[in-house]
Each structure stands twice: as structure tokens, then as C-alpha cells.
Amino acid sequence: MTAPLLAPGYLLLRDAVSTPRSYLTDAALGLSEAAPRALPQDFALALASHVLDGGVVVKALLVAGLWLAGWGAARLAATVVPDAGVAGQCVAVTVAVWNPYVAERLLQGHWSLLVGYGALPWVATAVLRLRDGSGRWWPLPFWIALAGLTPTGLLLAATVALVSVCAPGTGRRLTVVAVTLVAAVVSALPWLVAAAVSGSLAASPAAGIPAFAARAEPGLGTLGSLAGFGGIWNADAVPGSRTSGFAVVATLALLAVVAAGVSVVWRRRAAVPLLVLAAAAVVLPAAMATGPGLAAVEQTVRALPGLGVLRDGQKWVALALPGYAIAGAGAVLVWRRVPAVAAAAVCCAALIAVLPDLAFGVGGKMRAVQYPPGWAAAAAMINADPRPVAVLPPDSMRQFDWAGEAPVLDPLPRWVRAEVLSTGDLVIGGTTVPGEGVRARAVQELLLRGAPVSELAAAGVGWVVVESGSAALDLPLAYRDEGLTVYRVGGERPVSPHRGLLIAAHGAWLAVLVGSLLAGVIGLRRGATPRR
Known part of the structure; x- marks a missing residue:
């Protein structure tokens, strides 16, 4: 299988x-607009x-x-x-x-x-x-x-x-x-x-229920x-x-x-x-x-x-x-x-x-694929200066020739240490099911109408990444190859003050997982130890 x-x-x-x-x-800890x-x-x-x-x-x-x-x-x-x-x-x-x-x-x-x-x-x-x-x-x-x-x-x-x-x-x-x-x-x-x-739960996802x-x-x-x-x-x-x-x-x-x-x-x-x-x-x-x-x-x-x-x-x-x-x-x-x-x-x-x-x-249909070299280069550049990233095209799902026929969620948010703005919108059967990304949607509207660098930076955009299938933008170019283009905008956004709280919450889950497993290992070792 x-x-x-x-x-x-x-x-x-x-x-x-x-x-x-x-x-x-912040997104990996749940501190984003998405549920x-x-x-x-x-x-x-x-x-x-x-x-x-x-x-x-x-x-x-x-x-x-x-x-x-x-x-x-x-x-x-x-x-x-x-x-x-x-x-x-x-x-x-x-x-x-x-x-x-x-x-x-x-x-x-x-x-x-x-x-x-x-x-x-x-x-x-x-x-x-x-x-x-x-x-x-x-x-x-x-x-x-x-x-x-x-x-x-x-x-x-x-x-x-x-x-x-x-x-x-x-x-x-x-x-x-x-x-x-x-x-x-x-x-x-x-x-x-x-x-x-x-x-993140303030916006009800009820619109997508029939889909x-x-x-x-x-x-x-x-x-x-x-x-x-x-x-x-x-x-x-x-x-x-x-x-x-x-x-x-x-x-x-x-x-x-x-x-x-x-x-x-x-x-x-x-x-x-x-x-x-x-x-x-x-x-x-x-x-x-x-x-x-x-x-x-x-x-x-x-x-x-x-x-x-x-x-x-x-x-x-x-x-x-x-x-x-x-x-x-x-x-x-x-x-x-x-x-x-x-x-x-x-x-x-x-x-x-x-x-x-x-x-x-x-x-x-399910197989291992390789990223083109440009993805590692773009990720390394952003990770060296982790400012918020806006991505085009605006859809959450991507279609890459090198990844197969099926669409896939944008890999960039999982590969960089910066916040990647995503609307979370999904297109199902020709119907768009809106996501929770209100800020990301506003930034994408700025990009699609050709907003200048100053306006994007004021909106908290540090980088713009254009993936395959999108036109070039009139922004300062930082990297380009056949599949990816990276623009440096320079905006930034403060880190969430709740990171420590979320790390502690995740630590509690990890403690249950690891602690119960260790208890089982100790119990098994004691049970296997012969009595004198």
C-alpha cells in the first residue's frame, strides 16, 4: 500500500x-487567522x-x-x-x-x-x-x-x-x-x-457544509x-x-x-x-x-x-x-x-x-516526489530574514507539474520560519468555500491590483513569493528561477505575545504522550525483572 x-x-x-x-x-502553534x-x-x-x-x-x-x-x-x-x-x-x-x-x-x-x-x-x-x-x-x-x-x-x-x-x-x-x-x-x-x-473560530465555517x-x-x-x-x-x-x-x-x-x-x-x-x-x-x-x-x-x-x-x-x-x-x-x-x-x-x-x-x-497515485532546487534556495533566503510572506497565485491549493496530477496545499508555509499569509479559500466543484484568512485576503487584493512596495510594507508584508503560473510584479527582485520568484518588500509584523502559552499547551499534550509511554516501558521492565 x-x-x-x-x-x-x-x-x-x-x-x-x-x-x-x-x-x-505562530501558525504551527495555532496563532493565526485559520482555525x-x-x-x-x-x-x-x-x-x-x-x-x-x-x-x-x-x-x-x-x-x-x-x-x-x-x-x-x-x-x-x-x-x-x-x-x-x-x-x-x-x-x-x-x-x-x-x-x-x-x-x-x-x-x-x-x-x-x-x-x-x-x-x-x-x-x-x-x-x-x-x-x-x-x-x-x-x-x-x-x-x-x-x-x-x-x-x-x-x-x-x-x-x-x-x-x-x-x-x-x-x-x-x-x-x-x-x-x-x-x-x-x-x-x-x-x-x-x-x-x-x-x-480564529469567530468566523463560522458553515458556508462550506454542503460541499x-x-x-x-x-x-x-x-x-x-x-x-x-x-x-x-x-x-x-x-x-x-x-x-x-x-x-x-x-x-x-x-x-x-x-x-x-x-x-x-x-x-x-x-x-x-x-x-x-x-x-x-x-x-x-x-x-x-x-x-x-x-x-x-x-x-x-x-x-x-x-x-x-x-x-x-x-x-x-x-x-x-x-x-x-x-x-x-x-x-x-x-x-x-x-x-x-x-x-x-x-x-x-x-x-x-x-x-x-x-x-x-x-x-x-501516492508516491514520493522531489522538490526543484529553487524551493530550498527560496526557503533559505526567507529563513535568513523571517518576515511575513505573501504568496501568489492566491489559491490555497497548487498544481505543480513535478508533484503529479493532483493538487496540493502550498508547501511554503511548512518550510519557512516566517508567517505565510493564506486565505484558506477552497474551490470545490466550482464553488469557493471561504477560509478564515481576512488579513491574507486583504493583502492579496493589494497584490492583484499592483500596490507599490510602500503600501505592501505598511500592510506588514516582508516578502512576496510568486509560484508557477503567475505574472511578474513590479517589486524589488531577490530571487528568480523557472518555478519561483521572490521579491523583498521589507515590511514586518510583531510576534504574537501568546507563544509561550501555546508552547506550554503543546507541552502538556507531549507530556501525556511521552509520560504514559515511559510509564509503560518502566512497568514492562519491572515485570520482566526476575524476583530474588
């Missing part, structure tokens, strides 16, 4: 942007890229997220359906990793969301083992914090944990709830604090598409096998495996909360895509702009992963006269066969 990424280079595909280095800019959607992800990359190349970090995390999804599904199956054995675990792994949700999120570039996705079965396993008295405490906050690499991942993990608490056990229910809530709140501090001090609703695939309604783990809003981020009537066959194959397993595992009391969550994770996003559902979501987001995270309805189908995984494991127990190994082989082969283009980077 990820083989093309093993080559030297960087992942640049729609929302996925990796660069050699990232920095703790803090990529926290604490950007903070983590800024730290990690001081040790390893940023491209290696992103690719390693993506591969780790997918690996964790499969491994976690096997562990969850072993906990809930132990009699399914290794055969059942193999089906659970295949259900978790080889599905349209993974394919579509890979094509959309949501690598950090897939890290959170991979943590979900581990969260469920940690809670279930705490409930039956066989588990330790450290895994639960660790997996919640790891999923908290993005706000969506954190909300997914906290939901799975709180639902799993409903499973029967010997006690600890209130304690598990308390640990879950504390870990979730501390892990959410980066984006909660950023939203509070920057005022981000779950989408019906050919031959399937929205409900059927979501039940088959498909239906992402962006029709361009869909594997070829899901763009025709064959999507019906693929969905039926997945649902047949899941339905067969449900007939067995619903009798396991530990499985019931996860199966109910799986059903809700399909039905509710489908309802959100209807007329009344869209109206309800829009009103909710207008009243509480912080809930704009809800607008991409299809991503919440990830909550069905734990339930689908244990159902897949249970499928090998349906046919008592058929050996479990044979049943598992049939199930796994069917799931893989109906989604063949997930192999090798989703049909080669």
Missing part, C-alpha cells in the same frame, strides 16, 4: 504536505524535523498509522473474540486496513487522521481490558494522546473509549471515564487554547456508501474501482463479511457497545448528508463555530472500525464445518479482490 513512499522524496498529495524542515512559527485544524501535528513535525528529515517523519508516521490499525484490530479481536484465533485476527486486520476509507483518506492526504484511525482499536482494547481487570492504565492515555495528533483523531478516540466503557466488567467504570476525560482534555489543550487566544457532506457512490445511496466505508466528499480522491457500478459489488462483499460475523459476536457482551457505535457511525453521517441534516449541522456550527470539525461527515465513519473489525473476526466462526483458516482465506481474498487499486500507493 505504501511502497512508492519508500523511495527518496516527499509526500505531496492534496492535504498531505511534507518538507525537509518545519519550524515553530487550529492541524494541532498539535504541526508542533510535532517542527520538533521531529530538527532530528530527522521532515519527509521521512511524515512517511514513517503514515506507515505506522496503517500498521497500528491492523495490529490493533488483531489485538481487539483477540480480546473480544478469542475463539476466532489467528484466522479471525487476520480477517480483522484486513477489514481494518484494506477498505475504501483508508484508500480515500490516503488520496486526500489525511496521513495524520490515519494515525488517529490506527489508534482506535487500541483505545477500545485498552478500555475493555481495564474493565475485565486484565489491563494496565498507561495504554489508555497514550493511545488517546497519539490519536490527538489532530482534533478529529482525538474526538474519535475519546468517543471509542467512552462507548467501550459500557462493556461489562468488574468495576473501574468511573475511573476509566475519568482517565479518558483527563487525557482527552489535556491532549486538546493545544487547539483549545489556540482557538481561545487567536479568535463537505458525504457523497453517494454509483449504484449506492449515501447510506450504502458509508456502510461500505466509502463516500468521501471529494470525488477526485476516490480509487477507480469505486467510481463505477463495481462499488456495489465491493460494498456487498464487505458487508457480507461483517454481517456474517455480527451473527456470532453480538452475543458477546463486550462487543455490543462497539457494534452499536458502528451502526451509529454509518447512520448519523448519512443523516447529516440529507437536507434536514445539513440544515441542522449548519445551525449547530453557526451557533458553535468550534464544531466546524463536524462538517466532513464521512470521516466519522472511522468510529465503525472497532465494530467492523470484531465482526470480521467472528465471520470465521459462522461455518462450523469449514476450517477457520479456510474461512479466513476466503474472507480476506474477497475483501482484497474488490479493492485491487489500493495496492502500491492506491494505484500509484
Whole structure:
């Protein structure tokens, strides 16, 4: 699935942007006009890229997220359906990793969301083992914090944990709830604090809700598409096998495996909360895509702009992963006269066969690319004098010949230590969904009407970078090659006074992640030490 990424280079595909280095800019800390959607992800990359190349970090995390999804599904199956054995675990792994949700999120570039996705079965396993008295405490906050690499991942993990608490056990229910809530709140501090001090949530994202609703695939309604783990809003981020009537066959194959397993595992009391969550994770996003559902979501987001995270309805189908995984494991127990190994082989082969283009980077669409030399030269020039940067063309998404056919978010904000002004506007199906970048929009209007250097400098612009496809400007030239032109303007803007507060908030998340992991390592070492 990820083989093309093993080559030297960087992942640049729609929302996925990796660069050699990232920095703790105000934007990386959430101190910008844009809503803090990529926290604490950007903070983590800024730290990690001081040790390893940023491209290696992103690719390693993506591969780790997918690996964790499969491994976690096997562990969850072993906990809930132990009699399914290794055969059942193999089906659970295949259900978790080889599905349209993974394919579509890979094509959309949501690598950090897939890290959170991979943590979900581990969260469920940690809670279930705490409930039956066989588990330790450290895994639960660790997996919640790891999923908290993005706000969506954190909300997914906290939901799975709180639902799993409903499973029967010997006690600890209130304690598990308390640990879950504390870990979730501390892990959410980066984006909660950023939203509070920057005022980035004042502008409601309700205008883009219809564009981000779950989408019906050919031959399937929205409900059927979501039940088959498909239906992402962006029709361009869909594997070829899901763009025709064959999507019906693929969905039926997945649902047949899941339905067969449900007939067995619903009798396991530990499985019931996860199966109910799986059903809700399909039905509710489908309802959100209807007329009344869209109206309800829009009103909710207008009243509480912080809930704009809800607008991409299809991503919440990830909550069905734990339930689908244990159902897949249970499928090998349906046919008592058929050996479990044979049943598992049939199930796994069917799931893989109906989604063949997930192999090798989703049909080669996801691969490592190399930046032209001019990008490193331009970044080095700006980093030597990190003043605010305005960029043309004004769109947030870029189309580079050297990066492939798919558009990609502008890499420059991730590569320089200066503030890069961005409107955040997106064009979806010919409709522009406005972003939160009011100041960036005003600066771009100055650039597009040919404002002089003095006016741009007064607006706080230090550099202007013109990427491929834009005309030359009448500004002091600092660098030019075939793909990039850099102009020196000289304006500046004071650094946010809230940087220390945001660094502390990110440090709290990191403390939960690293502290719980160290607690686990110490506990394992003590357990492995022989008693005298």
C-alpha cells in the first residue's frame, strides 16, 4: 500500500504536505487567522524535523498509522473474540486496513487522521481490558494522546473509549471515564487554547457544509456508501474501482463479511457497545448528508463555530472500525464445518479482490516526489530574514507539474520560519468555500491590483513569493528561477505575545504522550525483572 513512499522524496498529495524542515512559527502553534485544524501535528513535525528529515517523519508516521490499525484490530479481536484465533485476527486486520476509507483518506492526504484511525482499536482494547481487570492504565492515555495528533483523531478516540466503557466488567467504570476525560482534555489543550487566544473560530465555517457532506457512490445511496466505508466528499480522491457500478459489488462483499460475523459476536457482551457505535457511525453521517441534516449541522456550527470539525461527515465513519473489525473476526466462526483458516482465506481474498487499486500507493497515485532546487534556495533566503510572506497565485491549493496530477496545499508555509499569509479559500466543484484568512485576503487584493512596495510594507508584508503560473510584479527582485520568484518588500509584523502559552499547551499534550509511554516501558521492565 505504501511502497512508492519508500523511495527518496516527499509526500505531496492534496492535504498531505511534507518538507525537509518545519519550524515553530505562530501558525504551527495555532496563532493565526485559520482555525487550529492541524494541532498539535504541526508542533510535532517542527520538533521531529530538527532530528530527522521532515519527509521521512511524515512517511514513517503514515506507515505506522496503517500498521497500528491492523495490529490493533488483531489485538481487539483477540480480546473480544478469542475463539476466532489467528484466522479471525487476520480477517480483522484486513477489514481494518484494506477498505475504501483508508484508500480515500490516503488520496486526500489525511496521513495524520490515519494515525488517529490506527489508534482506535487500541483505545477500545485498552478500555475493555481495564474493565475485565486484565489491563494496565498507561495504554489508555497514550493511545488517546497519539490519536490527538489532530482534533478529529482525538474526538474519535475519546468517543471509542467512552462507548467501550459500557462493556461489562468488574468495576473501574468511573475511573476509566475519568482517565479518558483527563487525557482527552489535556491532549486538546493545544487547539483549545489556540482557538481561545487567536479568535480564529469567530468566523463560522458553515458556508462550506454542503460541499463537505458525504457523497453517494454509483449504484449506492449515501447510506450504502458509508456502510461500505466509502463516500468521501471529494470525488477526485476516490480509487477507480469505486467510481463505477463495481462499488456495489465491493460494498456487498464487505458487508457480507461483517454481517456474517455480527451473527456470532453480538452475543458477546463486550462487543455490543462497539457494534452499536458502528451502526451509529454509518447512520448519523448519512443523516447529516440529507437536507434536514445539513440544515441542522449548519445551525449547530453557526451557533458553535468550534464544531466546524463536524462538517466532513464521512470521516466519522472511522468510529465503525472497532465494530467492523470484531465482526470480521467472528465471520470465521459462522461455518462450523469449514476450517477457520479456510474461512479466513476466503474472507480476506474477497475483501482484497474488490479493492485491487489500493495496492502500491492506491494505484500509484501516492508516491514520493522531489522538490526543484529553487524551493530550498527560496526557503533559505526567507529563513535568513523571517518576515511575513505573501504568496501568489492566491489559491490555497497548487498544481505543480513535478508533484503529479493532483493538487496540493502550498508547501511554503511548512518550510519557512516566517508567517505565510493564506486565505484558506477552497474551490470545490466550482464553488469557493471561504477560509478564515481576512488579513491574507486583504493583502492579496493589494497584490492583484499592483500596490507599490510602500503600501505592501505598511500592510506588514516582508516578502512576496510568486509560484508557477503567475505574472511578474513590479517589486524589488531577490530571487528568480523557472518555478519561483521572490521579491523583498521589507515590511514586518510583531510576534504574537501568546507563544509561550501555546508552547506550554503543546507541552502538556507531549507530556501525556511521552509520560504514559515511559510509564509503560518502566512497568514492562519491572515485570520482566526476575524476583530474588
